[in-house]
Amino acid sequence: MDKIGIFGGSFDPIHFGHINSMTTVREKMGLDRVLVVPTAESPLKVKTQGESPEARWAMIEAGLSHQSEEFQISDLEIKRGGTSYTVDTLRELQNSGSEDQFFLIIGLDQLQQFDQWKNFDEILNRVDLIVTSRPGLHFPKIARQFPREIAEWIEDFDGQVAMLKNGRSIYFVQLEDVEASSSEIRRKIRLGQPIHGMVPSEVASYIEEHQLYAALNKKIGDFEKFTHFSADILKDHGGILVRAFDLREINSPSEFGLVTSGTSVRHASSLAEKLIEETRKKYGVWPQGIEGLKEGRWVVVDYGSLLVHVFYDFVRQEYRLEDLWKEGKEIKL
Template identity: 45%
Template sequence: MTKIGLFGGSFNPIHLGHIQSVIDVTDRLELEKVFVIPAYLNPHKEPIEGPSPEQRLEITKVGMEDYKEFVNVDEQEILRKGPSFTVETLQTYLEEYTPEEIHLILGMDTFSSFDTWKDFEFIVKNANLIVTSRPGNQLPFSIEDIPKGLRPYVAAFDRNYIELTTERHIEFVRIEDVDVSATEVRKKLRTGQRVEKYLSYPVEEYIRQNKLYEPLGDKIPDYREFSIECAKKLNDRGGLNTKAFDLTVLDYPAEYTIVTSGTSSRNSSALAEFIQSKIKEEYGVFPLAVEGAKEGRWVVLDYGALIIHVFYDFARQEYRLEDLWKEGELMYGLGVESSED
């Protein structure tokens, strides 16, 4: 029986953690071939600033060049364009392979929301799942620790192996992973930090030669004014108690920050979506990273030197982030005379 792996993702950019996952899973499961599949558009993530899908494809090819004996970079999702749904890609592999032969590789963080994927029921009937655990991840202790939608499909549960009623299985694999995320790599690249611990030399060189992940400073020349302008827009849109801080005197990941609140989690998500849209329209940039947009309890938009926090107001009172910024300068908000200029 032929055993293949399907490893999809944004690969923005492909880093040593991705590569180590492929190597370890191939080794332990004795896979004959792994198909690495860059997504054109991840339907579960917000758009962020970065290379085009075609450029991410090229980066992935460069990163996997030394492993082409057992790795094939599949272009189909890039060529298909639009949202990249795993179920559609899986259907193309079922034309050549049986469900027993196909092993879908995904990380533990992705697995936690697997039951929100389009037609996930079809996937668990037609592919085995291989879930890799990164440093710090806990394996499921019981059936309650796996996504709720998957629980009815469990025939037998073991901490490292789950048999499914579909005659497929879920296997958990601990990997010798590089403890890094693509978000962290992008941040380091844009701030000029060293990344040789996280990227292969060919990938780092390709990024440098093609001037990818450049700082946003060229598009946002004055972050102080940019921060105040964004705070005003959020306030005018109905954000509660909107404040902007200059944190350049503090040891903080960003030089400036904004905090505002919505009246509900839905309102918070809408405020975050609004400011992203305005910034894209006026400055031509997406955030470098987005967290919490779907839940809306605490949405974080990372624009490099500016980080925007949009809370559901109840959660804002719970976390009290402003207490951490007391030593910074309040540039916009209640008590700042120029805030209404």
């Protein structure tokens, strides 16, 4: 009976952070194999502009080309299509007659929202969890620091392993921090910046050869015009003091910046959602990244050459983002 780790994700693209996680976990936990499972569509992530499952699969193959046979890629979720739920993948793997012992590898950020996963209780009954560290987050030290629904399952916790009442376990594995994220890699590519040191050279070559992650800029085209379009959407839906800036002459991660605020956290989230919806209708693209949408205090909608910041109004006054852009040119709306 082999010990197999299940490592899922969108891998859009795969990067050294992913590879570091799976290799470290395999070594520290004594796993025989790690099964890499790219999703068809993630249930808990806001839809963003990304590459096709076929392209993501090819990048995983390229990224793991120099790894050992202990890393295998599974197309279970891509073949199944639709929203990818981990519980469905576990059922398929375990109902195939396999006697192997499976471990689900997740990040600490995922543990914090694990009770939102479909049939999370069934997952806890089916497999042990291996939770890896994330920069800026801290492992729980006592059971009460787990999400409430997970804490109710814990029989004993020594700070490294949580023993569950059903006989399963949750293991914690500290990783060496690797500064790489798929969203940041996509951003750098669209801005024409190098990604060396973030992805294996084989992945970088595949991206360049197939001109991946360029569709958003091509479809939008004129980003100054797009900034005006976005500003109009925000104003039409009650955005407070919408301001736009041309940042091309200053050191900035984007060429244009747009800022507004809502009267409440719900209003701020609603403004961002409406912008995403209307942009999808007109340009046929999703943002390449979205942060803060659930909380609504500070929502960032990333369209590459345009970054849109939607604040809850009191938070906007605290951060005074416009002061950082004062060396740029304000666009008359």
